[in-house]
Amino acid sequence: MIKLFRFLKQYTLHIAVVIVLLFVQVLSDLYLPTLMADIVDIGLVNKDVNYILKIGGFMLLIAAGGTLCAILATYLSSKTAVGFGKILREKIFTKVESFSLHEFDKLGAATLITRTTNDVTQIQQVSVLILSMMITAPLTCIGGVIMALQQDTSLAWVLVVAIPILFGIIGITLKRGLPLFKVMQEKIDKLNLVLREKLTGIRVVRAFNRIDKERVRFDDANADLMDNAIKINIIMAVLMPVMMLIMNVTTVALIWFGALRIEAGTMQIGSLLAFIQYATQILFSLLMLVMLFIMVPRAQVSAVRINEVLETDLDIVDPEKPKLLNNARGFVEFKDVSFRYPGADQPALSNITFTAKPGELTAIIGGTGSGKSTLINLITRFYDVESGSVLVDGVDVREMSQKVLRGKIGFVPQKTVLFSGTIAENIKYGKEDASMAEIEHATQVAQATEFVSELEAGFEHHIAQGGTNVSGGQKQRLSIARALIRKSEIYIFDDSFSALDFKTDAKLRAALKPEIADSTVFIIAQSVSTVMYADRIIVLDDGQISGIGTHKELLNTCKVYREIVASQLSEEELA
Numbered sequence: 001m002i003k004l005f006r007f008l009k010q011y012t013l014h015i016a017v018v019i020v021l022l023f024v025q026v027l028s029d030l031y032l033p034t035l036m037a038d039i040v041d042i043g044l045v046n047k048d049v050n051y052i053l054k055i056g057g058f059m060l061l062i063a064a065g066g067t068l069c070a071i072l073a074t075y076l077s078s079k080t081a082v083g084f085g086k087i088l089r090e091k092i093f094t095k096v097e098s099f100s101l102h103e104f105d106k107l108g109a110a111t112l113i114t115r116t117t118n119d120v121t122q123i124q125q126v127s128v129l130i131l132s133m134m135i136t137a138p139l140t141c142i143g144g145v146i147m148a149l150q151q152d153t154s155l156a157w158v159l160v161v162a163i164p165i166l167f168g169i170i171g172i173t174l175k176r177g178l179p180l181f182k183v184m185q186e187k188i189d190k191l192n193l194v195l196r197e198k199l200t201g202i203r204v205v206r207a208f209n210r211i212d213k214e215r216v217r218f219d220d221a222n223a224d225l226m227d228n229a230i231k232i233n234i235i236m237a238v239l240m241p242v243m244m245l246i247m248n249v250t251t252v253a254l255i256w257f258g259a260l261r262i263e264a265g266t267m268q269i270g271s272l273l274a275f276i277q278y279a280t281q282i283l284f285s286l287l288m289l290v291m292l293f294i295m296v297p298r299a300q301v302s303a304v305r306i307n308e309v310l311e312t313d314l315d316i317v318d319p320e321k322p323k324l325l326n327n328a329r330g331f332v333e334f335k336d337v338s339f340r341y342p343g344a345d346q347p348a349l350s351n352i353t354f355t356a357k358p359g360e361l362t363a364i365i366g367g368t369g370s371g372k373s374t375l376i377n378l379i380t381r382f383y384d385v386e387s388g389s390v391l392v393d394g395v396d397v398r399e400m401s402q403k404v405l406r407g408k409i410g411f412v413p414q415k416t417v418l419f420s421g422t423i424a425e426n427i428k429y430g431k432e433d434a435s436m437a438e439i440e441h442a443t444q445v446a447q448a449t450e451f452v453s454e455l456e457a458g459f460e461h462h463i464a465q466g467g468t469n470v471s472g473g474q475k476q477r478l479s480i481a482r483a484l485i486r487k488s489e490i491y492i493f494d495d496s497f498s499a500l501d502f503k504t505d506a507k508l509r510a511a512l513k514p515e516i517a518d519s520t521v522f523i524i525a526q527s528v529s530t531v532m533y534a535d536r537i538i539v540l541d542d543g544q545i546s547g548i549g550t551h552k553e554l555l556n557t558c559k560v561y562r563e564i565v566a567s568q569l570s571e572e573e574l575a
């Protein structure tokens with residue numbers, strides 16, 4: 001957790017003020033019982049009203065000052081802790097944003113969400129405690145002992161007995177409680193995971209009648225979390241009354257033995273009263289320390305989980321000195337590229353070599369799992385190659401800044417993603433300052449105008465989270481419009497026409513042609529009719545290029561391509 005505190009730098013002043021305020025508050029608290037003893041032992045005994053009023057007034061002033069300090073300190077420490085939480089969430093978020101897909105694969109969304117929310121809250125809560133108690137508790141404890149001894153030394157043995165008992169109980173609690181606290185976060189993770197899967201897959205869950213099974217899965221995770229929380233609460237429920245019991249027994253013992261001494265005339269009533277108060281303060285400060293001991297390990301677990309995210313080494317980082325690009329616009333070159341997903345023993349791509357120039361259409365065809373999406377993920381640098389190099393405009397993608405690289409690319413992913421917001425907002429995602437005319441044009445080209453205009457709100461129609469309230473084909477067209485509005489040098493369409501009917505597909509490609517005529521275009525498609533007129537068709541088979549060339553060339557040279565064609569086109573079309 002200490003490591004995380006480096007983010008508290010901007011709150012140094014706050015913390016310093018809190019420490020001073022708490023210091024003053026503790027001192028005033030420690031001084032009050034002594035003054036009270038004076039009132040009883042001097043003022044009351046001598047029936048000196050003036051003295052009582054004077055000291056009493058003084059006490060009121062000190063108490064008021066102490067309270068003011070306490071309020072201010074609590075305010076400032078809460079502000080610091082909440083700010084700390086904000087900073088942490090920000091850091092995690094920024095870090096996660098820079099993750100490559102590889103790191104996402106490794107950690108998973110569920111735990112990233114818990115870490116950004118729940119774990120940060122844990123840290124935040126414990127920071128308030130630490131801020132307010134790290135000063136108060138030890139100071140009260142030590143100061144209390146000193147002040148108590150000044151009142152009377154012979155009663156001190158009561159404390160000497162009480163404190164070890166208290167520590168014994170604390171020890172037992174910690175031993176039983178810590179393991180429970182440590183697994184708490186994992187259980188929340190698990191619950192989150194089940195919930196997320198269930199929510200995102202709700203259609204499948206329903207279609208396969210798995211609602212009951214999913215409910216059981218959720219119930220299990222839920223009950224597991226509850227059991228753990230109950231165990232923790234039982235321990236706390238026992239702990240608190242036991243602590244109070246010890247405190248009360250200590251008070252009774254003090255009154256008992258103090259009374260004997262008062263009877264013998266060796267102690268005054270005021271001293272005894274003050275002593276009891278000091279004893280309570282000491283035991284109470286120990287109690288606060290226990291709270292710290294309990295909370296800190298739990299927060300420590302959270303801190304480790306947060307650090308894990310923050311210290312994840314990024315696979316894909318910008319170079320120290322990104323190379324500036326020459327004027328070339330949109331050249332893409334693969335030089336003997338091989339790539340494998342982390343942990344896979346088979347390469348997903350091997351020895352890929354080709355070049356694509358502006359004005360050219362490169363089509364990629366091949367069976368599912370042949371590596372088509374993987375290939376274009378290398379152009380956008382979602383992953384880094386294992387060997388060989390991917391060049392864009394003559395520069396290795398690893399040597400340019402990701403921002404520049406991706407600024408050149410209009411990308412329509414295979415799995416269409418829309419965001420919650422209006423249709424216009426979703427299209428403008430490709431270009432923030434796009435005008436309404438540009439939006440309309442892009443929509444027109446993507447063949448989405450018809451369905452958008454049929455909507456009551458038109459471009460202001462609200463897209464639900466994940467784009468669930470539009471059809472697959474509509475989603476695809478909107479995501480094409482989103483890519484088109486950028487006017488990119490390189491366009492990538494990953495199976496982007498699969499959900500379109502034949503007629504729309506043809507119309508879209510006809511409208512697309514002049515739009516992207518000057519760009520370097522990659523189209524991944526399943527159907528021969530889509531790829532047939534490309535300048536270059538890359539036939540992928542099991543991660544390898546089994547043929548590259550135009551439709552005509554491939555028909556003569558590439559067996560895999562002939563098979564694909566034969567399965568789709570009739571004899572006449574072939575001829």
Ligand code: ADP
Binds near residue numbers: 105344348367370371
């Ligand atoms: P295509 O787009 O041609 O259908 P992909 O490029 O998506 O195929 O996948 C190629 C191969 O890489 C497949 O065998 C697939 O199992 C594997 N693969 C794809 N994505 C990942 C990933 N994130 N982690 C590990 N393996 C993957």
Ligand code: MG
Binds near residue numbers: 372374414495
């Ligand atoms: Mg794919």
